[in-house]
Amino acid sequence: MLLELKDVTLLYGRIQALHGISLTVGEGEIVALIGANGAGKTTTMKAISGLRPVAQGSVLFDGDDITKMRADLRVVRGVSQSPEGRGIFPGMTVRENLEMGAYTRRNRAEINEDMDRVFTLFPRLKEREKQVGGTMSGGEQQMLAVGRALMSRPKLLLLDEPSMGLAPMLIQQIFDIIVEINQQGTTVLLVEQNAQQALSRAHRAYVLETGRIVKEGTGQDLLTDPAVKDAYLGVA
Amino acid sequence: MSEPHVESPEELDRLNAGPVDEAIAAGPSSSAADSSPSKYGDDVLLEMDNVTLRFGGVVALNGISFALRKGEIFGLIGPNGAGKTTCFNAMTGVYRPTSGQIRFQGESLIGKKKHEITRGGIARTFQNVRLFPEMTALENVMVGADAHFKTSVLSALFRLPRFWREEREGRARSMELLRFVGIEHRAGEVSRNLSYGEQRRLEIARALATNPTLLCLDEPAAGFNPAEKEELLGLIRKIRDTGVTVLLIEHDMRLVMGVTDRIVVLEFGKKIAEGTPAEVRDNPAVIAAYLGVPTDAA
Amino acid sequence: MNFSGLIQDFGPLTITGLAQGAIIALFALGYTLVYGVLRLINFAHSEVFLLGTYACLIAWGWFGLDQNSATPSLGSTLGYLAIGLVAAIVISGLTALAVEVVAYRPLRKRNAPPLAFLITAIGASLVISEIVGVVTHRNPRGVPPLIQSKTVFSIGDTNITNLQLLIIGLALVMMFLLDRFINSSRLGRGIRAVAQNPDSAALMGVNKSRVIALVFLIGGLMAGIAAVMYDLKIGVTKYDAGFLLGIEAFTAAVLGGIGNLRGALLGGLLLGLLQNYAAGLFGTQWLHLASFVALVLILLFRPTGLLGESLGRARA
Amino acid sequence: MSAVADKPVVQNGKKSNRQLRGWLGRQSTPVRWLVIIGFVVLAYLLPYIGEVPVIGPQIITTGVDWSTVLFEMSYYVLLALGLNVVVGFAGLLDLGYVGFFAVGAYVTALLTSPDSVLHTEYGWLVAIPVALAVTMLAGVLLGWPTLRLRGDYLAIVTLGFAEIIRIVATSATWARGDRGFSSIPHPPGKLSDGSPIFGVTDAIPYFWLGLTVVILVVLGVRNLDRSRVGRSWLAIREDEEAAEIMGVRTIKFKLWAFAIGAFIGGLGGVLFAGETGFINSQTFILQFSILILAGVVMGGSGNIAGAILGGALISYIPNRLRGIEDPFFDTDLYEYRFALFGAMIILIMVVRPQGLIPSRRRAMELKDREKEAAPQ
Amino acid sequence: NKDTSSDTASGSNCGYKLAFFGALTGSAANLGVNIEQGFELAVNQYNEKKGSTCIEVAKFDSQGAAEVAPGVARQLVADKKILGIVGPPFSGESEAADPIFAEAGIPTITPSATRTSLSSKGWKIFHRAVANDDAQGPAAAAYIKDTLKAQKVFVADDQSAYGAGLAEVVKSKLGPLVVNTDKTEGDGKQADFSALVQKVTSSGATAFFYGGYYTNAGLIRKQLTAAGWKGTLLGGDGMKDPGLSKASGNAAAVGTVVTCPCSPPEQAGEEFNNAYKTKWNTTAGTYSDVAYDAANIFLQGIEAGNTTPDKLNTYLSTVNYKGIANTYKWTAEGELDPTLIKVWAFKFDESGDTKADAEIKVS
Numbered sequence A: 001m002l003l004e005l006k007d008v009t010l011l012y013g014r015i016q017a018l019h020g021i022s023l024t025v026g027e028g029e030i031v032a033l034i035g036a037n038g039a040g041k042t043t044t045m046k047a048i049s050g051l052r053p054v055a056q057g058s059v060l061f062d063g064d065d066i067t068k069m070r071a072d073l074r075v076v077r078g079v080s081q082s083p084e085g086r087g088i089f090p091g092m093t094v095r096e097n098l099e100m101g102a103y104t105r106r107n108r109a110e111i112n113e114d115m116d117r118v119f120t121l122f123p124r125l126k127e128r129e130k131q132v133g134g135t136m137s138g139g140e141q142q143m144l145a146v147g148r149a150l151m152s153r154p155k156l157l158l159l160d161e162p163s164m165g166l167a168p169m170l171i172q173q174i175f176d177i178i179v180e181i182n183q184q185g186t187t188v189l190l191v192e193q194n195a196q197q198a199l200s201r202a203h204r205a206y207v208l209e210t211g212r213i214v215k216e217g218t219g220q221d222l223l224t225d226p227a228v229k230d231a232y233l234g235v236a
Numbered sequence B: 001m002s003e004p005h006v007e008s009p010e011e012l013d014r015l016n017a018g019p020v021d022e023a024i025a026a027g028p029s030s031s032a033a034d035s036s037p038s039k040y041g042d043d044v045l046l047e048m049d050n051v052t053l054r055f056g057g058v059v060a061l062n063g064i065s066f067a068l069r070k071g072e073i074f075g076l077i078g079p080n081g082a083g084k085t086t087c088f089n090a091m092t093g094v095y096r097p098t099s100g101q102i103r104f105q106g107e108s109l110i111g112k113k114k115h116e117i118t119r120g121g122i123a124r125t126f127q128n129v130r131l132f133p134e135m136t137a138l139e140n141v142m143v144g145a146d147a148h149f150k151t152s153v154l155s156a157l158f159r160l161p162r163f164w165r166e167e168r169e170g171r172a173r174s175m176e177l178l179r180f181v182g183i184e185h186r187a188g189e190v191s192r193n194l195s196y197g198e199q200r201r202l203e204i205a206r207a208l209a210t211n212p213t214l215l216c217l218d219e220p221a222a223g224f225n226p227a228e229k230e231e232l233l234g235l236i237r238k239i240r241d242t243g244v245t246v247l248l249i250e251h252d253m254r255l256v257m258g259v260t261d262r263i264v265v266l267e268f269g270k271k272i273a274e275g276t277p278a279e280v281r282d283n284p285a286v287i288a289a290y291l292g293v294p295t296d297a298a
Numbered sequence C: 001m002n003f004s005g006l007i008q009d010f011g012p013l014t015i016t017g018l019a020q021g022a023i024i025a026l027f028a029l030g031y032t033l034v035y036g037v038l039r040l041i042n043f044a045h046s047e048v049f050l051l052g053t054y055a056c057l058i059a060w061g062w063f064g065l066d067q068n069s070a071t072p073s074l075g076s077t078l079g080y081l082a083i084g085l086v087a088a089i090v091i092s093g094l095t096a097l098a099v100e101v102v103a104y105r106p107l108r109k110r111n112a113p114p115l116a117f118l119i120t121a122i123g124a125s126l127v128i129s130e131i132v133g134v135v136t137h138r139n140p141r142g143v144p145p146l147i148q149s150k151t152v153f154s155i156g157d158t159n160i161t162n163l164q165l166l167i168i169g170l171a172l173v174m175m176f177l178l179d180r181f182i183n184s185s186r187l188g189r190g191i192r193a194v195a196q197n198p199d200s201a202a203l204m205g206v207n208k209s210r211v212i213a214l215v216f217l218i219g220g221l222m223a224g225i226a227a228v229m230y231d232l233k234i235g236v237t238k239y240d241a242g243f244l245l246g247i248e249a250f251t252a253a254v255l256g257g258i259g260n261l262r263g264a265l266l267g268g269l270l271l272g273l274l275q276n277y278a279a280g281l282f283g284t285q286w287l288h289l290a291s292f293v294a295l296v297l298i299l300l301f302r303p304t305g306l307l308g309e310s311l312g313r314a315r316a
Numbered sequence D: 001m002s003a004v005a006d007k008p009v010v011q012n013g014k015k016s017n018r019q020l021r022g023w024l025g026r027q028s029t030p031v032r033w034l035v036i037i038g039f040v041v042l043a044y045l046l047p048y049i050g051e052v053p054v055i056g057p058q059i060i061t062t063g064v065d066w067s068t069v070l071f072e073m074s075y076y077v078l079l080a081l082g083l084n085v086v087v088g089f090a091g092l093l094d095l096g097y098v099g100f101f102a103v104g105a106y107v108t109a110l111l112t113s114p115d116s117v118l119h120t121e122y123g124w125l126v127a128i129p130v131a132l133a134v135t136m137l138a139g140v141l142l143g144w145p146t147l148r149l150r151g152d153y154l155a156i157v158t159l160g161f162a163e164i165i166r167i168v169a170t171s172a173t174w175a176r177g178d179r180g181f182s183s184i185p186h187p188p189g190k191l192s193d194g195s196p197i198f199g200v201t202d203a204i205p206y207f208w209l210g211l212t213v214v215i216l217v218v219l220g221v222r223n224l225d226r227s228r229v230g231r232s233w234l235a236i237r238e239d240e241e242a243a244e245i246m247g248v249r250t251i252k253f254k255l256w257a258f259a260i261g262a263f264i265g266g267l268g269g270v271l272f273a274g275e276t277g278f279i280n281s282q283t284f285i286l287q288f289s290i291l292i293l294a295g296v297v298m299g300g301s302g303n304i305a306g307a308i309l310g311g312a313l314i315s316y317i318p319n320r321l322r323g324i325e326d327p328f329f330d331t332d333l334y335e336y337r338f339a340l341f342g343a344m345i346i347l348i349m350v351v352r353p354q355g356l357i358p359s360r361r362r363a364m365e366l367k368d369r370e371k372e373a374a375p376q
Numbered sequence E: 001n002k003d004t005s006s007d008t009a010s011g012s013n014c015g016y017k018l019a020f021f022g023a024l025t026g027s028a029a030n031l032g033v034n035i036e037q038g039f040e041l042a043v044n045q046y047n048e049k050k051g052s053t054c055i056e057v058a059k060f061d062s063q064g065a066a067e068v069a070p071g072v073a074r075q076l077v078a079d080k081k082i083l084g085i086v087g088p089p090f091s092g093e094s095e096a097a098d099p100i101f102a103e104a105g106i107p108t109i110t111p112s113a114t115r116t117s118l119s120s121k122g123w124k125i126f127h128r129a130v131a132n133d134d135a136q137g138p139a140a141a142a143y144i145k146d147t148l149k150a151q152k153v154f155v156a157d158d159q160s161a162y163g164a165g166l167a168e169v170v171k172s173k174l175g176p177l178v179v180n181t182d183k184t185e186g187d188g189k190q191a192d193f194s195a196l197v198q199k200v201t202s203s204g205a206t207a208f209f210y211g212g213y214y215t216n217a218g219l220i221r222k223q224l225t226a227a228g229w230k231g232t233l234l235g236g237d238g239m240k241d242p243g244l245s246k247a248s249g250n251a252a253a254v255g256t257v258v259t260c261p262c263s264p265p266e267q268a269g270e271e272f273n274n275a276y277k278t279k280w281n282t283t284a285g286t287y288s289d290v291a292y293d294a295a296n297i298f299l300q301g302i303e304a305g306n307t308t309p310d311k312l313n314t315y316l317s318t319v320n321y322k323g324i325a326n327t328y329k330w331t332a333e334g335e336l337d338p339t340l341i342k343v344w345a346f347k348f349d350e351s352g353d354t355k356a357d358a359e360i361k362v363s
């Protein structure tokens, strides 16, 4: 198992956001996490990337307990996140933002290679290489956030609603990209509201409700699960 | 220490601009055209008339013209970076157009203060949620409700009758709105602690509290799952049914197609199509620029 | 008003203003760096500087140099200068780190609101300067005549002395190096990332605590250099020396655009010039007034300072 | 998500504070009023606290007249209350608040003192309305150009304004600098035996006057806070642009905050001038502003009770240290007052970053934020 | 008449207190401390003579600050055992505190507050044991003209009540000799005087009179020297303290001239100087001797049975006392009898302290 959450509990002040989450992500998998607003998807991501402290339970990565590890060290270990709300660096140019994605890496040639790859994926970013991130449109920022996460060549890529705010054509594209990088060897944990798309691409998926995992299965299983269909896929 | 707000070079220029600049910015037709009747007819609520807005080299809006009719749900769609949010910002006084006119109920909005525009009847939500994080949900809505109250410093200081009346009214109305958007159970929670979806609803309630004639929603469904989007769709209809005109930016085509009466499509700051959902959906230019494969309504 | 006086002394006032401005600029860097990253006015930075002014005097004292000694030979002057700089840099740097650890880190651990930081900063500033005040009985301490001021060259009637040249030159060099470091190095980018979005920076693998400590340290180093230059220029230090110049340095930082390194330089030099011209024109008692009036006027037209913010967020 | 029961690990201070507030909140209105009136009566009796056996002598100051200290506390509290409106409510960081105090005092002096160039020599009462009007105007004048400035730019500009006022007071001939204005009249009123109520040797009447003004100001400020006005301030503090887009007249309310803050500061200045009878430019130094700010934040920014406590403490602590000999150097502990004080500030803020008596909102905010701090 | 409370175990007219009121801490504390020590020495000697603690010393630290003074003054007047006060030393604090002493009727003798207007406020309790600035200023001017024979003089002050007043008098007496003027901020509010130094240098002045206190003066002297100015710095009693040379360095301070309405310490006599040195382990400072005299005047009055503040005050109006520094006799306003006024000039030497230079004749 590349990633394993054991009974993770997380508090926001008086609010308990996670009530003992256990999940696993195997090497090479795409795992999707779906659930309603406020179910705790983002919170789970934060627990994995280390942005919020875990109250109880443990997070294992590559066999090591990283529950108490600082967020930046987890990046060094190979966990990279594209956060909800994008979290780009507003005062840095597009290129500098992407450079930040490669902060822990040294090999200049590889970095440049990846930079080119991101620019091919999102030509708009290439066009706006010198624009500061803060003035980009919502969707452009989203591209930037995903591109930046790719720049760290992670073992495990955490994507929190990567399709949010993207135009329909790009949504299609972004899911293709996810599959592609997964095939190139990156493990992906994906949070998506676009359950249809997510489940059809994911190997496995978990359904979260009010801080608890209520279902798990392969993507296809869940796609056809009537309860899931009802709650998350809308009447198609 | 406070969170910095938008401060583009353009905005700075605008702030520094004297009256002369303003006159130029408003274009040759400025004052005479201000109150001229719209070429779109009588039931027009808001009119964008050849609006251009530049950020340095980026032309975010390029001669945009369209009009909203009273009581409709109007969709604004287009690829990322097409200029949709910028349209909102121009209407609500956040940015000042480089040229062109924006009229609301026949009156020019150019150069008006943001709060004047709100009091005049335009309310909005933000693409990136911007609530007052340390205020409770109820208080957030009450700030919106305060927009059409008059309690002054003196009547608050001496607790004059107006104070009591308006305070009571505002509270009742705000609770009602929280119920309307479905988060009355979180009324006492500080808004920072709400989940993303709840925050988006709260933003809608707060905007509605200002008693708008026109409500502008910037991607309200972002971060909603299909079932929730369905609910939102109902909510938007309900809002329209109370007599509020709705302007909607949204990338979710099912939502847009399902709820809007008319749609304008932007690309690279230009209007590339306008019409009913059905017309727009089948417009090849729109398909090429935005929708991609028509069957895949994601 | 005394126009003829100003015109007559214009050259000398300019050069003294630049020298003073250079010191202010070096001092201002600490405010700008910390502010850029933490959005915090590090009130205690003035004491980081203050201890620097004492550190080099004490170090010289150990080597038998006090204010009643004679001016040493050129060789030993350079040696002393090096010793003084090292002492001041070390002490100022350590002080800055200590302030970070004692006054800010506990608050950061608790995610305290920004005003709380401002107040502990004020507290730390008070403690340090008052302890110095009590220990020195609030008496000034004189600086050895390390550099006998000599004219190196003249432009017209204006003589430029060795000391002035040293101060201005050193400030420019330090500024240049720092600017390069922040804008082109990897670590520098890390600093800017933390400034703009700490959470995202962590997600990129930036060690926030280390960046913050680094920022305090660099600010401290620059203040240390400024402190030695101050000692040499003013000739005396006192427990409240930091506070006085600190206000000016902070003003300079804001004037140039707080969070912007080049802004600090520009703000500092401008302030130094303005003050000297104002003193020439209106009288020395109005010199501070001039800087504040200029500040208000400039911010009126450029609300984020002359060069605007750069480390900080442009738009959130 | 669900609310978990509060774990009983709350620190003592917090707990008792909450309990007290909770307890008061649970009482019926008459009981609440009785308690409050009780406190007020006790406050008026403070000058005599020295007579209370055992504790009394611990509380009163030794090196300086206790009633004078009480009076000083009353105007410090006023200043804290006023600054709290600006900083705590509206979120406008003002580092030069003493400027308004100075304006209040100087206008009083200019109108009343025989040293003044105006030669009006009004009575103290007559000078008050003018002084307050001028101070409010000064508040608006300061506010106007700074409206567009964000947090810390505002801070330095306010600091600058206060310095400008101080420098003008020091250097402009009409302001008389260090020479100052003497023979400023005291508040009017005579006792039955013909001696003035407000004399020079007894400060108790001044304290009572100060306390009364404080109470009135508290009532007013509280009414503002719990109203549309207070809500608007809060919204401005949180996100100014969003507030404006929601229809809040940010300019108007920011100016009101400045004007009200200035008014209260001016009141403090008027009282101060009326008591000492002599003012000069030495009083209105920058450190004074910073001290008041420290008081507000230490007490609990945004909370009236906090501001009162903070304001009282910053004047009480140093005065209490007077007349206590330190065992080592044989000087008055007063000499160390700022060093001790600084250490205390750090301690208090580290232990209670939200202030001693935070507003409910701030207390909650902090508790939440605290738990969110990521591992470092 | 009613000498009820005066008889205590330790003899007649005992059990009272004399107070010192002035700066013991603060930026110009040295001057206050000098005075307090002179005062306390006198009381101690008196008590030794009596063989008991007959008169107690009460110290009140005003920090020399006008806003602190009233509270401390009220604390003082609340103590009904206090019969007389030596102080306040500074003019500014006198303005704030003397009204309170006046109302309480406690006599004061100030050994140093030289501001002229203090005697015109109608405070019956006010007594000044030295000449005021009206004497000191002309004396300084006379010294500049007659002794230094300077042709170009620069005058500046620190804008303090004392410094500005003094500089004003000097300026008017020097008339056309003044080539330029300036004003600085007060002590502790300014460190960089380069603009002032520049003005002094380019004015071509050979003498520079600074109205202010020793802290600023020391700084200015140092920066003047560093800039290569070779003229003479002059000042009043506020600069007469070794603190000046501590700031400027002894070498730079040499030759700096200060006037003082006080006599050279030698004139106070071996006995006083030795006693002072023994008791305080430092040499007597500016006005220590005057404070010593002031205390002795009070003590003599108490000895004579004037054991209420009122009586003591009446006693002062008739006193004619020959002390170690001067002879004291007061006019109705509390000024020293004009015939008794004297002003001396002092010069800083290599030791960093001042040496008497010459008495300046004041007409």
Ligand SMILES: Nc1ncnc2c1ncn2[C@@H]1O[C@H](COP(=O)(O)OP(=O)(O)OP(=O)(O)O)[C@@H](O)[C@H]1O
Binding pocket: A012, A013, A015, A016, A017, A035, A036, A037, A038, A039, A040, A041, A042, A043, A044, A084, B192, B193, B194, B195, B196, B197, B198, B223, D001, D368
């Ligand atoms: N900073 C916070 N402080 C307090 N509570 C929070 C905070 N962030 C989230 N929560 C709460 O935690 C719960 C889970 O939130 P989370 O953001 O993980 O949900 P989510 O599944 O990502 O929802 P969404 O689809 O809306 O993004 C919600 O009830 C939310 O109100």
Ligand SMILES: Nc1ncnc2c1ncn2[C@@H]1O[C@H](COP(=O)(O)OP(=O)(O)OP(=O)(O)O)[C@@H](O)[C@H]1O
Binding pocket: A135, A136, A137, A138, A139, A140, A165, B008, B055, B056, B058, B059, B060, B078, B079, B080, B081, B082, B083, B084, B085, B086, B087, B127
């Ligand atoms: N302040 C600014 N400075 C420079 N460019 C800007 C600024 N604001 C917006 N832009 C640019 O203007 C274009 C239009 O932006 P806008 O935010 O209106 O897009 P949008 O249609 O809302 O896109 P999205 O669907 O991604 O939110 C974008 O390319 C953006 O980068």
Ligand SMILES: CC(C)C[C@H](N)C(=O)O
Binding pocket: E031, E089, E090, E091, E092, E112, E113, E114, E115, E162, E237, E238, E239
């Ligand atoms: C002690 C002295 C220097 C005081 C000075 N003469 C004054 O009047 O303030």
Ligand SMILES: [Mg+2]
Binding pocket: A041, A042, A043, A084, B196
């Ligand atoms: Mg989420």
Ligand SMILES: [Mg+2]
Binding pocket: A137, A138, A139, B084, B085, B086, B127
């Ligand atoms: Mg947008």
